[in-house]
Amino acid sequence: MRITMENIYKAFGTNQVLTGVNFELVDGEVHALMGENGAGKSTMMNVLTGLHARDKGTITIDGKETYFKNPKEAEQSGITFIHQELNIWPDMTVLENLFIGKELKNSFGLLKVTEMKALAKKQFDRLAVSIPLDKEAGNCSVGEQQMIEIAKALMTEAKVIIMDEPTAALTEREISKLFDVISSLKKAGVSIVYISHRMEEIFSICDRITVMRDGKTVDTKAIPETNFDEVVRKMVGRELTDRFPNRNPNLGETVLQVKGLTKKGQFEDVNFSVRAGEIVGVSGLMGAGRTEIMRAIFGLDGFDHGEIWLEGEKVTIKTPDQAVKAGIGFITEDRKDEGLILDFSIRDNMVLPTLYSFAPKGIINEKSEIDFVNMLIKRLTVKTESPDIAVGKLSGGNQQKVVIAKWVGIGPKLLILDEPTRGVDVGAKREIYDLMNELTDRGVAIIMVSSELPEVLGMSDRILVVHEGKINGELLKENATQEKIMTMATGGQ
Amino acid sequence: MNSINAVTKPKTNMMNAITQKLGPLLGLIILVVIVSILNPSFLEPLNILNLLRQVAINALIAFGMTFVILTGGIDLSVGAILALSSALTAGMMVSGIDPLLAILIGCILGGLMGMVNGLFITKGKMAPFIATLATMTIFRGLTLVYTGGNPITGLGDNYLFQLFGRGYFLGIPVPAVTMILTFVVLFIILHKTPFGRKTYAIGGNEKAALISGIKVPKVKVMIYSLSGMLAALAGAILTSRLNSAQPTAGTSYELDAIAAVVLGGTSLSGGKGRIFGTLIGALIIGTLNNGLNLLGVSSFYQMVVKGIVILIAVLLDRKK
Numbered sequence: 147m148r149i150t151m152e153n154i155y156k157a158f159g160t161n162q163v164l165t166g167v168n169f170e171l172v173d174g175e176v177h178a179l180m181g182e183n184g185a186g187k188s189t190m191m192n193v194l195t196g197l198h199a200r201d202k203g204t205i206t207i208d209g210k211e212t213y214f215k216n217p218k219e220a221e222q223s224g225i226t227f228i229h230q231e232l233n234i235w236p237d238m239t240v241l242e243n244l245f246i247g248k249e250l251k252n253s254f255g256l257l258k259v260t261e262m263k264a265l266a267k268k269q270f271d272r273l274a275v276s277i278p279l280d281k282e283a284g285n286c287s288v289g290e291q292q293m294i295e296i297a298k299a300l301m302t303e304a305k306v307i308i309m310d311e312p313t314a315a316l317t318e319r320e321i322s323k324l325f326d327v328i329s330s331l332k333k334a335g336v337s338i339v340y341i342s343h344r345m346e347e348i349f350s351i352c353d354r355i356t357v358m359r360d361g362k363t364v365d366t367k368a369i370p371e372t373n374f375d376e377v378v379r380k381m382v383g384r385e386l387t388d389r390f391p392n393r394n395p396n397l398g399e400t401v402l403q404v405k406g407l408t409k410k411g412q413f414e415d416v417n418f419s420v421r422a423g424e425i426v427g428v429s430g431l432m433g434a435g436r437t438e439i440m441r442a443i444f445g446l447d448g449f450d451h452g453e454i455w456l457e458g459e460k461v462t463i464k465t466p467d468q469a470v471k472a473g474i475g476f477i478t479e480d481r482k483d484e485g486l487i488l489d490f491s492i493r494d495n496m497v498l499p500t501l502y503s504f505a506p507k508g509i510i511n512e513k514s515e516i517d518f519v520n521m522l523i524k525r526l527t528v529k530t531e532s533p534d535i536a537v538g539k540l541s542g543g544n545q546q547k548v549v550i551a552k553w554v555g556i557g558p559k560l561l562i563l564d565e566p567t568r569g570v571d572v573g574a575k576r577e578i579y580d581l582m583n584e585l586t587d588r589g590v591a592i593i594m595v596s597s598e599l600p601e602v603l604g605m606s607d608r609i610l611v612v613h614e615g616k617i618n619g620e621l622l623k624e625n626a627t628q629e630k631i632m633t634m635a636t637g638g639q
Numbered sequence: 640m641n642s643i644n645a646v647t648k649p650k651t652n653m654m655n656a657i658t659q660k661l662g663p664l665l666g667l668i669i670l671v672v673i674v675s676i677l678n679p680s681f682l683e684p685l686n687i688l689n690l691l692r693q694v695a696i697n698a699l700i701a702f703g704m705t706f707v708i709l710t711g712g713i714d715l716s717v718g719a720i721l722a723l724s725s726a727l728t729a730g731m732m733v734s735g736i737d738p739l740l741a742i743l744i745g746c747i748l749g750g751l752m753g754m755v756n757g758l759f760i761t762k763g764k765m766a767p768f769i770a771t772l773a774t775m776t777i778f779r780g781l782t783l784v785y786t787g788g789n790p791i792t793g794l795g796d797n798y799l800f801q802l803f804g805r806g807y808f809l810g811i812p813v814p815a816v817t818m819i820l821t822f823v824v825l826f827i828i829l830h831k832t833p834f835g836r837k838t839y840a841i842g843g844n845e846k847a848a849l850i851s852g853i854k855v856p857k858v859k860v861m862i863y864s865l866s867g868m869l870a871a872l873a874g875a876i877l878t879s880r881l882n883s884a885q886p887t888a889g890t891s892y893e894l895d896a897i898a899a900v901v902l903g904g905t906s907l908s909g910g911k912g913r914i915f916g917t918l919i920g921a922l923i924i925g926t927l928n929n930g931l932n933l934l935g936v937s938s939f940y941q942m943v944v945k946g947i948v949i950l951i952a953v954l955l956d957r958k959k
Binding site for chain 1: 833
């Protein structure tokens, strides 16, 4: 299937989102679509699949002008959009998910389970995955859920699959599995549009790349003819000196010391320490127990035994409020569900951990509260017209800044950042890294859990690698490499 | 999708803000105008004072319910708490305890009953609907056990006690004064103190509130205790007005309270709403009751009309 989109315009009200984009997709190609948040990637794909009608421009499919009225029509013609938020019914089985809305029925209206099972099995075999068909989809890993979506697309004879940030929540192993599937689909003539923020992935699996900026397609190039720097430059429209700022850590006293932390089935005998002004990166495969260890330290989930020492004193942290009181901030990996109250204003979110400091006599002093919020907005360069805007309306990068601001506000001794730049575009990433540097300069100790190896390598002074609930190794920045981390993360030394 | 919001939201936002702030008040005004055109005697001072007194009991319960609903919870047990605490208060008075002390103890007992709700919901991790449905049945049953199904009378002739439900202060019925004072205190707590902010935060996103260091279980237990205490206070007013404790007092009061909260524009999913709205909501229900009585509408039809008004209000709320 050959798709050509020419000079497409799309506006929502007075907001011009697409201003003359061009895009081409040929048979059996993996075509990367890159651009900062809000550049128009999803809108362009939504115009293609008929969710939005175009204002101007032509879309040609296999030489014929084609405009879908809705995504279902696109699907029937072989174009499937797998969104970042997967379309999974968690309480239904894998089989039920695969056939939802397209169940095979006999003439009495009863389900033809055997046939559906056979069909499902065929698709799973083709993808070389083995997920039990009667498993509840909600109990499947994110990677498995994605495979269900891909199998679902293949069952409708998809010739084009659009994937939006498919690897955002996958483990390394699941990512490589996904890449295998992508290359076998490619061999079968299926084309993939691959929307992602992850440069390494794009360069390893894509054939061509189209970069978008501010509602325009800036350039399309074959992957071998371009490089990281050029792509980043085109995305942000300005020179980015480096993806990571320089670090000159000035290490102080030990802030956090964890001794023998153990929780049955999750992590075992975890020992490490973090010093003032230090960034300790925590790497490991997803599901290795990284997040669980951090949640235990913060008092969110308990642990069986072990000790936590803060600034040389043994502390008992059983609930998050005790952790906050002790000067620990926790930026969780799930910003929307755990970090922010999306309907609430920037101001209401930012002051949550510090409410009492504005109410020495019980009544909140709104003036000092507003001053404080404005100071944080300025210091973290949150882009907003007013502190009273709901955080849900901000871009991913700005939302993350609000979460960080919340914790900067408590004057933390220790900040735990779990996937601090997930879903954040390149420009804002750099700002968050700069901010981490600024905080460590002021003596804050930082633990950064991250699945992005370049980020771990670029920002950490020391790297802990977690494997199956244990710290399998520790690397200093000087001698850490991606290969060494991956070896340790998979159980090697 | 985001871009659509970006363009259209500012306008609808402002409209929303206006309708959310003034919608219930506007509804009340329209209702008052209609009723007073149909029967001008509605506006007579005596009737208005009477209406305020009638509204007080529902309003007090609904104030507590507002906090509960703002956290995303619900309290079905308030009517039963009202009955049980009222029976216990009357029992104490009959046995010779000073009436005001009895009322105070009654309110504390109501608070403790609410605390039981809160503990089941937080420590027991039960859904508020289920927990308070169960305690509602238990408290109701205990009331019948304690009273043997008979009203408790012979509460004496303590002047202050009689004033509590029947008297006037500066020409205003004491229950209405109690309602207004309670409103002012709760308004300040909800909008001007950390406790109020936490109430909203829990309803907005409980996980995020917890991770921000808010003691979610403690705040919830306090809110259910407050709800119980306010129900007991309403019970004391009722006891004084009737000069007796009725075993079936407060039946279905929880539904009127929830209706007042919803009419006041508070979202049942939590995090959004205002206590001023609840006051207006209670006044709307009071005006309906009072007005329909004045117009001579049979009480059977009154129920139908009340239900329809709630449906319309919620539909209008949806439109926003």
